[in-house]
Amino acid sequence: xxxxxxxxxxxxxxxxxxxxxxxxxxxxxxxxxxxxxxxxxxxxxxxxxxxxxxxxxxxxxxxxxxxxxxxxxxxxxxxxxxxxxxxxxxxxxxxxxxxxxxxxxxxxxxxxxxxxxxxxxxxxxxxxxxxxxxxxxxxxxx
Numbered sequence: 001x002x003x004x005x006x007x008x009x010x011x012x013x014x015x016x017x018x019x020x021x022x023x024x025x026x027x028x029x030x031x032x033x034x035x036x037x038x039x040x041x042x043x044x045x046x047x048x049x050x051x052x053x054x055x056x057x058x059x060x061x062x063x064x065x066x067x068x069x070x071x072x073x074x075x076x077x078x079x080x081x082x083x084x085x086x087x088x089x090x091x092x093x094x095x096x097x098x099x100x101x102x103x104x105x106x107x108x109x110x111x112x113x114x115x116x117x118x119x120x121x122x123x124x125x126x127x128x129x130x131x132x133x134x135x136x137x138x139x140x141x142x
Contacts, residue, residue, distance in 0.1 A: 006057050014040050015050040016059060016074070025063055025071040025081075025090045063090065065119055078115075084124035093120070 006012075018034045019026065026034065032047050051072060054060040063071040065083055071090065080093040097116050106113045123131070 006059065009050075011040075011042055011046050012050045012054060014038070014042075015047055016054055019054075019060055019072045020074040022074075025073050027069040027071055029069070031072065063117075065090070080118040080120060082120040082122055084127055085121050086123055086127040089124045089126070091124070 014035060015031060018031050018038075022030075022034070024030075028044070028047055028051060031051070032042070032044060035042055035047065051060065051062075055062050055072070058076055059074070061073040061076045063073050063081060065071070065081070068088065073092075075092060077094075078096050080095060080097075081090050082093055083090050097118060102113045102116065105111065105116075
């Protein structure tokens with residue numbers, strides 16, 4: 001993690017610590033709730049400003065999936081995400097995109113490709129268990 005040139009305020013450190021400790025890619029609202037649970041009393045603007053600053057410095061990644069609220073990830077290395085179509089849970093998939101994809105994209109579009117974000121969709125294990133539990137006898141779902 002590169003921290004050179006980062007102006008660490010108490011608020012930024014608290015926000016970063018929450019995101020870093022979160023396996024679930026929290027939204028700004030969820031970060032605010034977790035900060036409050038830890039005894040911090042920050043204004044929403046302070047949290048949003050800290051998230052913007054930490055994202056601009058490359059310490060956090062903003063994960064935007066569809067029209068839903070932005071989520072934040074402390075894993076800034078190249079990786080993919082998979083989102084549950086039922087509950088919205090996001091999991092990480094540690095696999096770099098094939099370089100051939102990037103080359104093909106550049107060749108076909110003329111773009112100089114500088115990065116990519118890949119999101120898979122599926123049904124998470126918890127939702128699969130719920131679907132199996134509520135299925136009629138002899139009927140598989142999904």
